[in-house]
Amino acid sequence: MSIGSVPVKFKVTIDNDRCMLCERCIENCSYGVFRREGQKIVPDSRKCTACHRCVAMCPRDAIDLEEKPNDYRSHPLWTREAREAIYNQAKSGKIILSGMGNALDYPIIFDRLVLDACQVTNPSIDPLREPMELRTYIGKKPERINIKKNNSGDYDLNTEIAPNLKLETPVMIGHMSYGAISLNAQKALAKAVSSVGTFMGTGEGGLHKDLYPYQSNMIVQVASGRFGVDINYLERGAAIEIKIGQGAKPGIGGHLPGEKVAEDVSKTRMIPLHSDAISPAPHHDIYSIEDLVQLVRSLKEATEWKKPVFVKIAAVHNVAAIAAGIARSSADAVVIDGFKGGTGAAPRVFRDHVGMPVEVAIATVDKILREQGIRNEVSVIASGGIRDSADVTKAVALGADAVYIGTAALIAMGCRVCGSCYRGLCPWGIATQRPELVSRLNPDEAAVNVANLINGWTLELAELMGAAGINSIESLRGNRDRLRGYMLDEGILDVLDVKMIGA
Amino acid sequence: MAEELVIDADGIHYTPLNKMIRGAAASGVKKVILKNVCGQRFIANGLKCDGIEIEIQGVPGGDLSMFMNGPEITVYGNADHAPGNTMDGGRLIIHGSTGDAVAHSMRGGEVYVRDDVGYRAGIHMKAYMEKKPVLVVGGQSRSFLGEYMAGGILVVLGLDKDCPVDGRGVGSGIHGGAIYLRNVSPEDVDAGIGAKVIVADEEDMEVIKPYILNFCRYFDADPEELMNSPFVKIIPSSARPFANKYCWE
Numbered sequence: 001m002s003i004g005s006v007p008v009k010f011k012v013t014i015d016n017d018r019c020m021l022c023e024r025c026i027e028n029c030s031y032g033v034f035r036r037e038g039q040k041i042v043p044d045s046r047k048c049t050a051c052h053r054c055v056a057m058c059p060r061d062a063i064d065l066e067e068k069p070n071d072y073r074s075h076p077l078w079t080r081e082a083r084e085a086i087y088n089q090a091k092s093g094k095i096i097l098s099g100m101g102n103a104l105d106y107p108i109i110f111d112r113l114v115l116d117a118c119q120v121t122n123p124s125i126d127p128l129r130e131p132m133e134l135r136t137y138i139g140k141k142p143e144r145i146n147i148k149k150n151n152s153g154d155y156d157l158n159t160e161i162a163p164n165l166k167l168e169t170p171v172m173i174g175h176m177s178y179g180a181i182s183l184n185a186q187k188a189l190a191k192a193v194s195s196v197g198t199f200m201g202t203g204e205g206g207l208h209k210d211l212y213p214y215q216s217n218m219i220v221q222v223a224s225g226r227f228g229v230d231i232n233y234l235e236r237g238a239a240i241e242i243k244i245g246q247g248a249k250p251g252i253g254g255h256l257p258g259e260k261v262a263e264d265v266s267k268t269r270m271i272p273l274h275s276d277a278i279s280p281a282p283h284h285d286i287y288s289i290e291d292l293v294q295l296v297r298s299l300k301e302a303t304e305w306k307k308p309v310f311v312k313i314a315a316v317h318n319v320a321a322i323a324a325g326i327a328r329s330s331a332d333a334v335v336i337d338g339f340k341g342g343t344g345a346a347p348r349v350f351r352d353h354v355g356m357p358v359e360v361a362i363a364t365v366d367k368i369l370r371e372q373g374i375r376n377e378v379s380v381i382a383s384g385g386i387r388d389s390a391d392v393t394k395a396v397a398l399g400a401d402a403v404y405i406g407t408a409a410l411i412a413m414g415c416r417v418c419g420s421c422y423r424g425l426c427p428w429g430i431a432t433q434r435p436e437l438v439s440r441l442n443p444d445e446a447a448v449n450v451a452n453l454i455n456g457w458t459l460e461l462a463e464l465m466g467a468a469g470i471n472s473i474e475s476l477r478g479n480r481d482r483l484r485g486y487m488l489d490e491g492i493l494d495v496l497d498v499k500m501i502g503a
Numbered sequence: 504m505a506e507e508l509v510i511d512a513d514g515i516h517y518t519p520l521n522k523m524i525r526g527a528a529a530s531g532v533k534k535v536i537l538k539n540v541c542g543q544r545f546i547a548n549g550l551k552c553d554g555i556e557i558e559i560q561g562v563p564g565g566d567l568s569m570f571m572n573g574p575e576i577t578v579y580g581n582a583d584h585a586p587g588n589t590m591d592g593g594r595l596i597i598h599g600s601t602g603d604a605v606a607h608s609m610r611g612g613e614v615y616v617r618d619d620v621g622y623r624a625g626i627h628m629k630a631y632m633e634k635k636p637v638l639v640v641g642g643q644s645r646s647f648l649g650e651y652m653a654g655g656i657l658v659v660l661g662l663d664k665d666c667p668v669d670g671r672g673v674g675s676g677i678h679g680g681a682i683y684l685r686n687v688s689p690e691d692v693d694a695g696i697g698a699k700v701i702v703a704d705e706e707d708m709e710v711i712k713p714y715i716l717n718f719c720r721y722f723d724a725d726p727e728e729l730m731n732s733p734f735v736k737i738i739p740s741s742a743r744p745f746a747n748k749y750c751w752e
Contacts, residue, residue, distance in 0.1 A: 081752075084752070085752070088750055088752070089750075092750040094747070094748060094749055094750040095748055095749050095750070096749075096750060096751065096752055097749040097750065097751040097752070098751065098752050224627075225608075225627065226589050226608040226610075226627065226629075229570075229589055229608075229610075230570065230572065230589075230591045230610065231549045231551055231570045231571075231572060231591060234549070234570065255745055257743075257745075257746070258742070258743055258746075266631075270610065270629070270631040270634075271629055271630075271631055271653065271654075272630065272631065272654065272679070275653065275678065275679060275742065276678055276742070276743055276744070276745065276746070278651060278653070278676065278678065278744075278745065280627065280650075280651050280676070284604055284607055284608075284623050284626045284627060284650070284651075285566075285584070285585045285588055285604045285607050291584075294544065294565050294566060294584070295566075297544070297545065298544070298545050298548055298565075298566045298569050298570075298588070301517065301518065301521060301544075301545040301548045301549070302545075302548045302549025302569065302570045303549065304549075305518070347749075348752060419752075420751075422751060423751070
């Protein structure tokens, strides 16, 4: 052991004057931080992930949890993270796995875009008394519609409208599979989207029968592993999403370890118990844009052209050209997942270094689709690090039709972003399949929390739009004039097609 | 409705063609004969219906019988890219060769190809409970046969060929199921990462026997000769090929 152990990351202390030895911390910590020794609870800080379950459950506020200051010799280049990753790999020779979103300190473009508000001449709109149109339709729109007056004096619509999803708010919940998250977590999300009139993704984990009652608000996913995919699954979904890439790990596949493939997960994914669920990096029937066209049409043909088909890609350097290809592939929506996107597990080097911010991706995709005259042929859904209603508003102003949220919905259910999802021990019952942990999440209560979050954002979105003198989400979409860049350089502003502050 | 329906597919787009097939299946037709098929994709795509036979005369296009569950399809001609893609159940019998990715991610049912298959045949085939997909190829396969295979049975007979696989990477990432190759010695198989090549024993021959017999029945081959040939079996060297690849922060 030439390297030895590294310093602890978090320090857990117990105020023994306040502690009443109820042992709730021992019960709640699935990482095994706490043990009782006589009349004392003794913490082992080394095992702590800062998931905060103990702090939240202590009835006496007796637990203190702090991030330990860096006690290596400080160095701006050789940070704690850099050094510890090297120690880890010097010992193991393996790929370092990580959870949640990108953890490097990149500037966040959303925070350097400011929204506009009306003052005197073009008055703002009061959403309390004026109708605000937030309803969003995802899918193909006809170039124009033909109507004809019939004999009874009514008008008939003579244009065939492609199937669209009807959203009451442009906020949807992205794909987090059963396997990656628990059934209770999926149920909570499903109840929430059903109650607020929006949609969620199943992820590549099949559709558990307990979610059938919510299937009209679910988008089923077809990824390279094709887990849980059969004709019944495709027919149940309100829409179908082909996953090509994911923001947290562009260009690589997925891997649900056999330990997580418990009985119900195996049934839902349609794979044997405890077998590894490997999603290879590519779809092996897609090696060109023509092949993608074939898969899109194959899914439509199988479901008799009744369902919109989305294609999800990670935001990468040539995302606009790829999106233009997707728009021509008969797909109804392109989903762009930015590099702040979350994940249950990804190699850290991918999560932190591959891809690009979703803000840039939306703007460039919207721009190229408009330039090519095909923006109406496809909807654009943005995801990857959407944290609040301001991010939603800015994403729409940059050109998105709607957004997917992931981590934000998990946080609404209690997740503290400890980033240890890949270990399957989530003490909040979210990213785990252990029955005793899963049962900690009450799907009914969590559903209310998630619905509240979406409702709150929707109210704020209406207020922000009203302030900008806009009463319809369609007037906000791609409306870059409502944005200005603050502390962004000219190059980025040019790519975003947004003016400088003061201009 | 008659027991048998003949459709002249000449010049018909795949969507109306599939509608006719669905309609026939729904009204209790037992056999559909498609004449003059020329490149129409997605035939019987997502069709779920037991006890119907579909005969295809000509060359069907890509994704033939994708997501299909139940029917038996016989093709008198070659088939394009990915026949049997993510197929759920039923049977596909092809009197000719196919393109790439035949039986990709197939979940159940059986696919028999008389002649050759392209690249990536049987890739990511998987099994679950009673669903055990089977692909039998009479001729030769190209590279990446049975990659990422997670379940099921893949048999390549190499009839009239020097070697059943012309290419590399047999069974890369295989973590379930088995690939059987006829008339080749273990050292001549270019197995991919995670694949192990062993000589098939009597028990293995019993496993593949019913499918070999089916193949002989469909394509008029000699079962005795095939069953008496040497076979190698390619299986996962570990059920957890990636279990030791990762550590965490």
